Amino acid sequence: MNKEDFNEGLLGFLDASPTPFHATLNMSMMFENAGFIKLDELDSWKLEHGKKYYVTRNDSSIIAFTYPENQKSYLMVGAHTDSPNLKLKPNPLIKEHGVVKFGVEPYGGVLLNPWFDRDLSLAGRVSYENTQGELQNSLVDAKSALAIIPSLAIHLDEKANNERTINKQTDISPLVTIDEAFDFNEFVEWLLHKESVNDVKKIYSHELSFYDVQQASFVGLNRDFIASARLDNLLSCYVGMLTLCSVTQETPMLFIASDHEEVGSESTSGAGGSFLENTLRRMFSDYEEYTQMTRSSLLVSADNAHAIHPNYPGKHDANHAPKINAGVVVKVNANQRYASNATTISRFLHAAQLLREPTQNFVTRSDMGCGSTIGPITATRLGIDTLDVGLPTFAMHSIRELCGRDDAHSLYKILLQMAR
Numbered sequence: 001m002n003k004e005d006f007n008e009g010l011l012g013f014l015d016a017s018p019t020p021f022h023a024t025l026n027m028s029m030m031f032e033n034a035g036f037i038k039l040d041e042l043d044s045w046k047l048e049h050g051k052k053y054y055v056t057r058n059d060s061s062i063i064a065f066t067y068p069e070n071q072k073s074y075l076m077v078g079a080h081t082d083s084p085n086l087k088l089k090p091n092p093l094i095k096e097h098g099v100v101k102f103g104v105e106p107y108g109g110v111l112l113n114p115w116f117d118r119d120l121s122l123a124g125r126v127s128y129e130n131t132q133g134e135l136q137n138s139l140v141d142a143k144s145a146l147a148i149i150p151s152l153a154i155h156l157d158e159k160a161n162n163e164r165t166i167n168k169q170t171d172i173s174p175l176v177t178i179d180e181a182f183d184f185n186e187f188v189e190w191l192l193h194k195e196s197v198n199d200v201k202k203i204y205s206h207e208l209s210f211y212d213v214q215q216a217s218f219v220g221l222n223r224d225f226i227a228s229a230r231l232d233n234l235l236s237c238y239v240g241m242l243t244l245c246s247v248t249q250e251t252p253m254l255f256i257a258s259d260h261e262e263v264g265s266e267s268t269s270g271a272g273g274s275f276l277e278n279t280l281r282r283m284f285s286d287y288e289e290y291t292q293m294t295r296s297s298l299l300v301s302a303d304n305a306h307a308i309h310p311n312y313p314g315k316h317d318a319n320h321a322p323k324i325n326a327g328v329v330v331k332v333n334a335n336q337r338y339a340s341n342a343t344t345i346s347r348f349l350h351a352a353q354l355l356r357e358p359t360q361n362f363v364t365r366s367d368m369g370c371g372s373t374i375g376p377i378t379a380t381r382l383g384i385d386t387l388d389v390g391l392p393t394f395a396m397h398s399i400r401e402l403c404g405r406d407d408a409h410s411l412y413k414i415l416l417q418m419a420r
Helices: 003-015 020-033 184-194 231-246 275-283 287-296 342-355 374-382 407-419
Strands: 051-057 061-067 075-080 085-096 099-107 120-130 135-141 175-177 200-212 217-219 225-228 253-258 298-306 328-331 359-362 385-394 401-404
Touching: 003 217, 003 225, 003 231, 003 407, 020 051, 020 061, 020 120, 020 135, 020 231, 020 253, 061 231, 061 275, 075 231, 075 374, 075 407, 120 184, 135 184, 184 200, 231 253, 231 298, 231 385, 231 401, 231 407, 253 275, 275 287, 275 374, 298 328, 298 342, 298 374, 298 407, 328 342, 328 407, 342 359, 342 385, 342 407, 374 385, 385 407, 401 407
Parallel strands: 075 253, 075 298, 298 385, 328 359
Antiparallel strands: 051 061, 061 253, 085 099, 085 200, 099 175, 120 135, 120 200, 217 225, 225 401, 328 385, 385 401
């Protein structure tokens, strides 16, 4: 796939995936179109060699894989479906001072300042009882600007440009209307009606998140950048998904996109859970084969990397400061916050060299903390040799992040080379 088509597809995927539930659904449909067969964890699996499969958990995590005959060594690509955001509280309705607001809870390490004065919509999953007495789940997406968090005017906060702080309980409640007759249950039913769900007897629970309605776009005089919400980490989800869809069914490859990475991965659908291990054990029921497979395979943990910010260059180690559109970043940390080692790094760099694709290195400053990824978690749980790589990004965890137009396509080509 050429870079232009790749990036146009990326923008569409980003816009269509406001929550992990929607991202997982969109990837499921992509795999279906590519000939992958859907599995259900509750069924008995009867896998056939030469076919391709996918399975989801919690509607927010997905694994897809080929199943070739006599192949015990897999290239695995791991990413995560979740992004920092503002989640609706279970009882969100607040009516005061002439407006109706929704109470929210920050999810993950969200950068809060950019959420002010943005056109916000709401999407996620709703659980309800239908008119036949059955419990059902439905994905919803308002797809329109229905809320906003207005800033406090500088006249009322003279220190706003110097010392602005944000109280997570009182300062970030989105305004939705001035109609004091507003009913929250009726609002949720309206969201369901938009998805053609009309047999609702009782709404039990919801997992709804706010998102910016501004669409992903190219930015820059020469379309140098891509600006969008949720680049961390739908960017890597898109790369891993397309890579797997681009190989033959005889190529041993697996892709996993897990939920809850931004809050530590400790959940049934997170990388710290059993999803990948359960799937691999069902693929290789013989313990000897399973162990041989895990010890001969390689996991490429793909997440975003901090590009050196031209306005804050002192935040980087000068010798390990990645640039936008200068290549995929190999992430290293002596304290195992990233899982890369010399052996796994060399395999990735060798593939990149064969294609003459540029690569870069990132090591955080020794006097600053370092984030982590699903890489060390998966390596620890399964014993799979792992490499952490990333795509250079500005404004990570903001409501609108920025990456380059070249780097994701470069990772796509390198992963295809490694899969050969």
